[in-house]
Amino acid sequence: MSSLPIDQSFVDDLLTLPLDELMLRARNVRDAAHGTRVTFSPKVFIPLTMLCRDKCGYCTFAQPPARLEKPYMTAEDVLAIARQGARTGCQEALFTLGERPEERYDIAANWLRDNGYDSTVHYLHDMAKLVLDETGLLPHANAGALYNDELAMLRRVSPSQGMMLESLRDDLECHRGAPDKEPQRRINTLCEAGELAIPFTSGILVGIGEERRDRIEALALIAAAHAKYGHVQEVIVQNFLPKAGTAMHKAKPCPEDEYLWSIAVARLILPASIHLQAPPNLSDDFGILLDAGIDDWGGVSPVTADHVNPERPWPALDRLGDVTEDRGMVLAPRLTIYPEFATAPEKWLDPALHFPVMDRTDAEGLGRDDPGAFWPEKVTAADVVHDGAEVVLVGHKSTQWYSGSNVKPMMLVPHPRPAAKGRIAEIIEGHRNGQELGEDEVVALFTARGPEVGYLADYADELRFNTVGNNVTWVHNRNINYTNVCTYKCKFCGFSKGPLSLNLRGTPYLLTLDDIADRAVEAAGMGATEVTLQGGIHPDFDGDYYIDVTKAVKSAVPDMHVHGFTALEVTEGANRNGESLREYLLRLKEAGLASLPGTAAEILDDDIRAIICSDKVNTEEWLECHRQAHSIGLHSNITIMFGSVEHPRSWAKHMVVTRELQKETGGFTEFIPLPFVHMASPIYLQRKARRGPTFRENVLMHAIGRIFYHGHIDNVQVSWVKIGTAGAAQLLQAGCNDLGGTLMDENISRAAGANHGQMMTEGRFGEIVAPMRRTLVQRNTAYKFLSPTAGA
Ligand code: SF4
Numbered sequence: 001m002s003s004l005p006i007d008q009s010f011v012d013d014l015l016t017l018p019l020d021e022l023m024l025r026a027r028n029v030r031d032a033a034h035g036t037r038v039t040f041s042p043k044v045f046i047p048l049t050m051l052c053r054d055k056c057g058y059c060t061f062a063q064p065p066a067r068l069e070k071p072y073m074t075a076e077d078v079l080a081i082a083r084q085g086a087r088t089g090c091q092e093a094l095f096t097l098g099e100r101p102e103e104r105y106d107i108a109a110n111w112l113r114d115n116g117y118d119s120t121v122h123y124l125h126d127m128a129k130l131v132l133d134e135t136g137l138l139p140h141a142n143a144g145a146l147y148n149d150e151l152a153m154l155r156r157v158s159p160s161q162g163m164m165l166e167s168l169r170d171d172l173e174c175h176r177g178a179p180d181k182e183p184q185r186r187i188n189t190l191c192e193a194g195e196l197a198i199p200f201t202s203g204i205l206v207g208i209g210e211e212r213r214d215r216i217e218a219l220a221l222i223a224a225a226h227a228k229y230g231h232v233q234e235v236i237v238q239n240f241l242p243k244a245g246t247a248m249h250k251a252k253p254c255p256e257d258e259y260l261w262s263i264a265v266a267r268l269i270l271p272a273s274i275h276l277q278a279p280p281n282l283s284d285d286f287g288i289l290l291d292a293g294i295d296d297w298g299g300v301s302p303v304t305a306d307h308v309n310p311e312r313p314w315p316a317l318d319r320l321g322d323v324t325e326d327r328g329m330v331l332a333p334r335l336t337i338y339p340e341f342a343t344a345p346e347k348w349l350d351p352a353l354h355f356p357v358m359d360r361t362d363a364e365g366l367g368r369d370d371p372g373a374f375w376p377e378k379v380t381a382a383d384v385v386h387d388g389a390e391v392v393l394v395g396h397k398s399t400q401w402y403s404g405s406n407v408k409p410m411m412l413v414p415h416p417r418p419a420a421k422g423r424i425a426e427i428i429e430g431h432r433n434g435q436e437l438g439e440d441e442v443v444a445l446f447t448a449r450g451p452e453v454g455y456l457a458d459y460a461d462e463l464r465f466n467t468v469g470n471n472v473t474w475v476h477n478r479n480i481n482y483t484n485v486c487t488y489k490c491k492f493c494g495f496s497k498g499p500l501s502l503n504l505r506g507t508p509y510l511l512t513l514d515d516i517a518d519r520a521v522e523a524a525g526m527g528a529t530e531v532t533l534q535g536g537i538h539p540d541f542d543g544d545y546y547i548d549v550t551k552a553v554k555s556a557v558p559d560m561h562v563h564g565f566t567a568l569e570v571t572e573g574a575n576r577n578g579e580s581l582r583e584y585l586l587r588l589k590e591a592g593l594a595s596l597p598g599t600a601a602e603i604l605d606d607d608i609r610a611i612i613c614s615d616k617v618n619t620e621e622w623l624e625c626h627r628q629a630h631s632i633g634l635h636s637n638i639t640i641m642f643g644s645v646e647h648p649r650s651w652a653k654h655m656v657v658t659r660e661l662q663k664e665t666g667g668f669t670e671f672i673p674l675p676f677v678h679m680a681s682p683i684y685l686q687r688k689a690r691r692g693p694t695f696r697e698n699v700l701m702h703a704i705g706r707i708f709y710h711g712h713i714d715n716v717q718v719s720w721v722k723i724g725t726a727g728a729a730q731l732l733q734a735g736c737n738d739l740g741g742t743l744m745d746e747n748i749s750r751a752a753g754a755n756h757g758q759m760m761t762e763g764r765f766g767e768i769v770a771p772m773r774r775t776l777v778q779r780n781t782a783y784k785f786l787s788p789t790a791g792a
Helices: 006-016 021-032 074-088 106-114 120-135 148-155 183-195 213-229 256-269 285-292 317-325 352-359 422-432 441-445 451-468 511-527 544-557 566-575 581-591 606-612 619-631 648-665 695-708 720-731 761-773
Strands: 036-049 091-096 138-142 161-162 200-206 232-239 275-279 294-300 330-333 376-381 392-395 473-477 475-480 530-533 561-565 595-596 636-642 668-675 738-740 773-780
Touching: 006 213, 006 256, 036 120, 036 317, 074 091, 074 120, 074 352, 091 120, 106 120, 120 138, 120 148, 120 232, 120 294, 120 720, 138 352, 148 161, 148 183, 148 376, 183 200, 183 213, 200 213, 200 256, 200 544, 213 256, 213 668, 256 275, 256 285, 256 668, 256 695, 275 294, 285 317, 294 566, 317 330, 317 581, 422 619, 441 695, 451 695, 473 475, 473 761, 511 530, 511 544, 530 544, 544 561, 544 566, 544 581, 566 581, 566 619, 581 595, 581 619, 595 619, 619 648, 636 695, 648 695, 668 695, 668 720, 695 720, 720 761, 738 761, 761 773
Parallel strands: 036 091, 036 294, 036 330, 091 138, 138 161, 161 200, 200 232, 232 275, 473 738, 473 773, 475 530, 530 561, 561 595, 595 636, 636 668
Antiparallel strands: 376 392
């Protein structure tokens, strides 16, 4: 033991402390590092070959050729499983296989040669690529002890790889016939994977003849490899169970206490950042594994059996969730690659895998958790469809919910068992006692899952009721997007077109002042009280254009509230005229402008703006425009466009800077989250963004917004055009009190691929609100109630 890279007195503690004490310490380490979250990977298992050159005493996976129909699964077999996985929303294709069967069995060598492969690993590479390309499932290669070139080849198609270290003992009876279980071979593989920056899974097997000190030694070695390379993402602690037909069928199973001791010791030896996994299907009472300090359940398949332990079926996901929640923890699906690695792709992923991984992640780098089929999106150019979406999807269609899609979201609110403990409960308790949320608290709240989401939604709903009562407001308005020609190149924008000569995707247009006036008159005739003016930044505009547009509306309909011009349009107009922001805004106000939309804020974090809208106003310029507007009596709102490339830290920064301005000016009337609609946006088509926020993230953005701005901003609006009416109904129970505008002629979300139509009516708003026993109230832009039921 003296050679271990850990302190001897610590080892003595591990060997002498009572199990209860060790488990308590392990839980504390887990809770501090990972909070209440327990992850699992929804996956399919693909047993590429059950031939193996090794013969381990406990293994039922490896079979002799005579017992198998064919030596390797064919490409069709592989794809059939993977497609089933994609249809059921799995994230991962776990390739399990024997080690180097071609070196033991002629039938394997011949099959590989006949099919054009020089090794099993070569075939694995091609099958992993096939699965990735055809189904989008992320492969995890579990190919045993490999050499550098083999690991490097698989790194191009498999975002993570794994190999159980099992044990460092070289005299175990069960490994006598297994040349690949020679400890130094496995240590070399672990370290080579580190050299190649491969997110790696390893682990130990408990109860195969090794002793406690041996386990400590194996875990210390994994910890040392991780200290050097930082590449170990998870460690599996697996218990031995005897199986019929194996050499060890008469051996005793690993005793539960021994197993729990090993898990707790693993948690205490390994760096806290390494995730710790124990498979739930190998223990009858698997909840106790949480008590020993794990934070991951490993792969759970709705489709395929555990081929390594076929006699032990996976617990149903509902049961896994119940057992987890019974201990005050929450379940979250992950990818094969953990968030710490998925969110640092330059270091940990081959460039070809950056997008396939990003495409499946949520803002934290975990797996998207909306249920339904998930396929890679393949698009083709469509006919010119004027100002609408210009791409059409081909091939398999995903059925998961996205902002802008027609799919109904899963029911998150109201939650049947809302609950929270740990950090989230502490933060909300603090808020109830008058503490303001800061950036770190917001980031922590965005980790909420399952019952925690219900807990936050309920608190936000309570604050909503206390602030504005049970009215649900709406405004009768019309959007006038006066041009879609724009000199800016915001990467999320599917609306703007270049000049006609450069336009490949649609029809540029510019409304005349008469067109704009006519639309305002038409809107007034239909009862609109507001027109919202927004458009591209046309190269021919000078600052007076925006003033002329405002005057055109006001002279046609003097009573119309002109809500118009983003901080970009205002800043650009002032610059083009050589005026100060204040002078220019005063002239706009004199022309009849009454308020500004918050759009163009996108994400007020300049690192993210550099990616999604590098040439647009920066954070300070956006804030300054609204500061000046407020100072002359023009009110405005706060929007946030979320779910493209950024993470919750950026959302928190956005909230903090806007709340600071609100404290200074009091000029913001509402908070409007605008989920990114990915379908036809350039940045998604270039494979550089996520598919917008998940529905859970939408719920959280609205609920946390209500909590965060409480006492400063009274109104939180849900954007029905991006979230749909079914989603809007849930968000009205998660802190929202406003449904926004009727939006006749909404074009911008539709151009990005949203399907929710261009207009809403009072009747349709009423249908959303009626089941909640809330009162629908028409308002004007400044939240003055207009309908007779006001205040009811
Ligand atoms: S978001 Fe606005 S500024 Fe950016 S490209 Fe689109 S129309 Fe132009």
